[in-house]
Amino acid sequence: MTGWFSFLHGEATAGDxxxxxxxxxxxxxxxxxxxxxxxxxFRADGTHFDDVDPAAYSRLxxxxxxxxxxxxxELHRRFAHCVRIAVGVSVVDPHSLAVTGFHRVLARDGAxxxxxxxxxxxxxxxxxxxxxxxxxxxxxxxxxxxxxHEEVAAVLTRWLSGRDCAxxxxxxxxxxxxxxxxxxxAQLESVLSRLxxxxxxxxxxLVLALRAGVPVLAVDPVEGGAKVTAQAHACxxxxxxxxxxxxxxSAAGMLELWWQWCLADGRAEAARIGxxxxxxxxxxxxxxxxxAALRTASGDGGAAVPEPPRG
Numbered sequence: 001m002t003g004w005f006s007f008l009h010g011e012a013t014a015g016d017x018x019x020x021x022x023x024x025x026x027x028x029x030x031x032x033x034x035x036x037x038x039x040x041x042f043r044a045d046g047t048h049f050d051d052v053d054p055a056a057y058s059r060l061x062x063x064x065x066x067x068x069x070x071x072x073x074e075l076h077r078r079f080a081h082c083v084r085i086a087v088g089v090s091v092v093d094p095h096s097l098a099v100t101g102f103h104r105v106l107a108r109d110g111a112x113x114x115x116x117x118x119x120x121x122x123x124x125x126x127x128x129x130x131x132x133x134x135x136x137x138x139x140x141x142x143x144x145x146x147x148x149h150e151e152v153a154a155v156l157t158r159w160l161s162g163r164d165c166a167x168x169x170x171x172x173x174x175x176x177x178x179x180x181x182x183x184x185x186a187q188l189e190s191v192l193s194r195l196x197x198x199x200x201x202x203x204x205x206l207v208l209a210l211r212a213g214v215p216v217l218a219v220d221p222v223e224g225g226a227k228v229t230a231q232a233h234a235c236x237x238x239x240x241x242x243x244x245x246x247x248x249x250s251a252a253g254m255l256e257l258w259w260q261w262c263l264a265d266g267r268a269e270a271a272r273i274g275x276x277x278x279x280x281x282x283x284x285x286x287x288x289x290x291x292a293a294l295r296t297a298s299g300d301g302g303a304a305v306p307e308p309p310r311g
Contacts, residue, residue: 012042019064019088019119034061054079062086064119067098067105076101088119130165130196130263133214135172135205143222148243152201152221155246159255160199168195172204197262203227210235213274215266217258219243235273239266 020036027034035057038046060075060082067089076084076097086102091110099105109115136153160167170191175181182188189212192198198209201221206228209216219241220228232240239258245251262270276283 015120016064018123022119022123060084066090068092072098132165133170133195133198135200146223149221213271215262215270
């Protein structure tokens with residue numbers, strides 16, 4: 001006796017997949033065999049709706065989503081010989097053919113019995129994965145022919161797409177009117193401080209992450225090295241990759257090496273560097289010499305700045 005599940009043509013949400021995991025657990029515990037049919041747009045290498053032989057199945061289970069529309073009605077026609085059950089679904093129109101075609105509808109909402117918890121809420125527990133902020137730039141035209149920004153972004157994003165992590169695209173640019181961007185440095189710092197790792201080719205992606213005590217996998221997108229390299233050296237941060245190194249066959253291995261280091265030893269090192277910026281006797285920066293420079297500026301382009309009155 002075989003169960004059959006379908007994600008029809010279209011997208012699959014995290015809730016859809018978790019709902020499926022909940023149903024799979026129930027069927028495994030009951031000793032029932034089943035196949036899963038996926039949308040080709042979500043899992044190209046899986047079993048798809050057009051590939052299956054309806055005669056091979058005796059039962060069809062439709063998991064999650066609204067029971068509505070011609071795609072669901074097609075299930076009833078194609079699998080008319082099967083016992084058809086919908087579980088964890090929303091009932092939009094209880095009188096539609098999409099709904100009435102099922103032998104049983106175990107709804108999450110829209111049924112006379114009242115709403116129930118969505119299946120995703122009781123899905124099996126999932127392993128935690130790193131939360132990674134990705135801060136990239138496609139600008140910096142001032143570097144002219146040394147720019148490798150597009151190549152660096154392409155390599156990094158392609159590599160990141162294969163990592164088992166939660167990726168969060170971030171922007172250091174502030175905008176008080178665009179809800180998608182942070183409006184203040186404090187807002188951005190609050191986001192950064194909650195991350196496990198930052199991957200960036202931006203100077204301030206590197207510096208602000210370290211300020212927050214978060215490890216950084218930094219890539220300098222300028223051939224020969226420029227401000228990202230300079231800041232990594234100034235901060236004493238080792239997880240730095242040159243743009244030229246991403247063009248070779250060893251790029252993935254090198255990124256993997258620094259990725260693992262950042263998520264292990266790099267956590268303590270980033271915390272140490274961040275604490276140094278906030279210490280009572282912090283690392284010196286160029287602003288420490290500003291007042292002296294202002295007071296000693298002379299006629300070669302500068303003007304002497306009088307000392308402020310005392311008292």
